[in-house]
Amino acid sequence: MHKALTLNFIEKLNHAWRASDSLLCVGLDPDVTRFPQPLHNLDRKRAILEFNKAIIDATHDLVCAYKPQIAYFAAESAEAQLAQTIAYINARYPHIPVILDSKRGDIGSTAAMYAAEAFERYGADALTVNPYLGTDSVTPFTAHAERGVVLLCRTSNPGAADFQDLDVGGMPLYQKVAQTVARHWNTHGNCMLVVGATWPEQMAAIRKIAGDIPFLVPGVGAQGGDVEALVKAGQRPDGLGLVINSSRAVLYASQRDDFAAAARQVALETRALINRYRARP
Numbered sequence: 001m002h003k004a005l006t007l008n009f010i011e012k013l014n015h016a017w018r019a020s021d022s023l024l025c026v027g028l029d030p031d032v033t034r035f036p037q038p039l040h041n042l043d044r045k046r047a048i049l050e051f052n053k054a055i056i057d058a059t060h061d062l063v064c065a066y067k068p069q070i071a072y073f074a075a076e077s078a079e080a081q082l083a084q085t086i087a088y089i090n091a092r093y094p095h096i097p098v099i100l101d102s103k104r105g106d107i108g109s110t111a112a113m114y115a116a117e118a119f120e121r122y123g124a125d126a127l128t129v130n131p132y133l134g135t136d137s138v139t140p141f142t143a144h145a146e147r148g149v150v151l152l153c154r155t156s157n158p159g160a161a162d163f164q165d166l167d168v169g170g171m172p173l174y175q176k177v178a179q180t181v182a183r184h185w186n187t188h189g190n191c192m193l194v195v196g197a198t199w200p201e202q203m204a205a206i207r208k209i210a211g212d213i214p215f216l217v218p219g220v221g222a223q224g225g226d227v228e229a230l231v232k233a234g235q236r237p238d239g240l241g242l243v244i245n246s247s248r249a250v251l252y253a254s255q256r257d258d259f260a261a262a263a264r265q266v267a268l269e270t271r272a273l274i275n276r277y278r279a280r281p
Helices: 009-020 044-062 070-074 079-092 108-121 135-142 158-164 173-185 200-210 227-234 259-276
Strands: 024-028 065-068 099-104 126-129 148-154 191-195 215-217 242-246
Touching: 009 148, 024 044, 024 259, 044 079, 044 259, 065 070, 065 079, 070 079, 070 099, 099 108, 099 148, 108 126, 108 135, 126 135, 135 148, 135 173, 148 158, 148 173, 148 200, 158 173, 173 191, 173 200, 191 200, 200 215, 200 227, 215 227, 227 242, 227 259, 242 259
Parallel strands: 024 065, 024 242, 065 099, 099 126, 126 148, 148 191, 191 215, 215 242
Antiparallel strands: none
16 A cells, blocks of 8 residues: 655655755666675575665765666566565655656556655655656556656657657657646646756756746766756756666666675765755855
8 A cells, every 4th residue: 555645755855855955866776786795695585675675775965866666676577576676765755755766657557656666665755757658648647646657758768869859840759748848737846857977958948838847857876867957957956856766876886795885985976076066046
């Protein structure tokens, strides 16, 4: 069963930004082949949970969100460990929002079931959604007014331009997505956009279209996004509006007993780097 909410997702995110003085999100992508040596003697599913808990405990005061990626759990038949990871955050650090990265996209009752999976089965505060199927594929998610819906807009991968830059009525498709979300789909004020850190010029254009809608920003750390450029391009005038995700650089900072402390150090350094370029009204 899903948790009772005292704040909706956007309210919770606004509080987390300020409480942690951080725009950093840590992505929970548990790749058992990269786990530190101390976890190698554990059952793989137990190792996933213990690894996640150690990372969360080490970084909880430095982040504005956590983002578990469902594929890393499903590949190990570790859906129970995903639920336990989110439950752990909700119980120990209930002020930190959880964004389930599942990039769901379907229509009608199937989309409604995907929403139930994220919000009721797993207890996530928000989930990522693919907008390609259009309005009726998004409504079953946005109808959960207290939860967040994070829509793919301009992704961080090199192949993003294959479709996202196509001209649609005088503007690239990614800008059309941003415009549609801002004008039509954000009726409950619970939408976000995925905007890759590797495209600061496009990010600046999306910010002009999207107004105050928050951005989930992948591509920092292992993918090489320019922190200064992305913060200046995407932040709102209040210095907020960005959820900047780092996964591998934080999670796998060490292969030794000190892996959690090493993850904390990288998170500290990343938060400090981001904050160097934030507006301070």
